[in-house]
Every structure is written in structure tokens, then in C-alpha cells.
Amino acid sequence: MLPALPEDDTPGGRLRRARLAKSMLLVDLAAATGLSVRSLRLAEHNKTTVCPSNLRKLSKALGVSIAYLGCFESLPEHTLGQQIKKARLYHGYNKREFAKKIGVSARMIWLWEKDEYRPSEKYMKHLDTFLAILH
Template sequence: MTIKDLAEASGMSETAIGNLENNKKTPRIESLRRLSKVLNVPIFYLGCFEQLPENTLGQRIMKARLFHGFTSQEFAKILNVNHKTLRSWEQDKSRPSSIYFNTLKQFLKVLEDQNFDCSEVIEKQIKK
């Protein structure tokens, strides 16, 4: 698939895709969603989110949010909190109260289930 084909299929510009490909721009979640759908690969693979640290609760919350493909605004809405509150959690400036832990656990579970293998994704793309 050429950059032109990918641009047409994803609704993104060739320039935007070229900038992402050449690491001139950091992709936004919205762009990763489009590319993920067109390329039939997981968002975490395109974003290299498996490499993000998860040493603190805040890092784990951010990593889980990105793995699920949510912007901070979207994830805050799902959790029924202000996006500034979510940002504070992700930056380890504050901790979520206990009323949010059950909901957060559902999203953090993806980090426990990290049995993904990027080589499998790459192999699938090579066979296309």
C-alpha cells in the first residue's frame, strides 16, 4: 500500500502520513484509530504503547487509556471525571478515590493481559 493509498483509505493527507512515517510528528489517538482500522493492526502496535512505563499507578492508567485508544477527554467522560482530574492521576499528582477503582480495574486489566506479540502483527502484515 502506498502513502497515497493509505491517505485515501484513512482520510488523512499524504503529508500527515509522511510526517508520521518519518517521525516528524507524534500521532494523535484519532490518527492512530484511522490507521489501525485501515491497516488492520491494533492501536497499541502503531503507537508502540507496549514500551510505555508502568511503574506507577498514573503510568498504568495512561498506558491503559492509550491501549484502549481513548483520548484523555474520552476516557475522563467514561470514568465520569473531569479531564483535569484524569490528567492529575496520570501525572501521579493525585490518586483516584476508591469509587473509581472498580471501573479503572476493567481498563487496567489490559496491562495484565499483555500476552500480545508484536512479531505476530508484523508477520501478518508481511504476508499481505
């Protein structure tokens, strides 16, 4: 039986807890995701931030949500820009990947997330499918 781990509600702590719950060693998780043992160790110790595409890989290998691994539930969603960013991260996309899904530039995603521009009605229809995860 594994010793009880102290509660560590950080991305690294959640990654470690999810890995241990699957009885996986770092080398097992590395093999399942294609990530290096070193980068996984750094992530578990919160010495590096895991990019959205790697969070997708980890989420799939560990059977937990991307939002859980990234601690994204604590992100604010008071403005439309904050909601767009949170939904993007919940789905595990970086700005460039998300922009491609929506049909705009990564710069436009950045401007929306900064609340400097508001998406037109055309793009809001695309965004609504992603924003639904927040409700």
C-alpha cells in the first residue's frame, strides 16, 4: 500500500497523485505519453508548466481531465475574455491550435482573451460549443 501523500493541490501535485493512483512510475508515464522522465519530474515538482498539448497526452494516459491536471477550475470567468481562455485551456488547446479550430488568427484569440476585442456573432457561434464546458 502506498503511503498517504500530503495534500498538494498544485498542477504538479495533481499530476503525481493521478500517476500514483494508476500505479505508474515516471518511466511508465513517459512511455505512455512520449514525454521525457525529466520533464515529468520537473512538472511534478512545479518547476515547469506543462503546455496544453502535453496536458492532453497526460490526461488521456491518466484518465483524468485536462482541467483537473491544470488546476483550471480556479481561473476567473467574470469577463468573456476570461471565459474564452478558460474554455480553451479546459479543452487543452494553445492559442494557435484554438485559433485554427475557430478560424481566426492566434493574435485574435489573444485580443479576445485580453478583452480588447469582442468576437463577432459569426465567431460566437463557434465559441459557444467550446464555452459550453463552463456551464
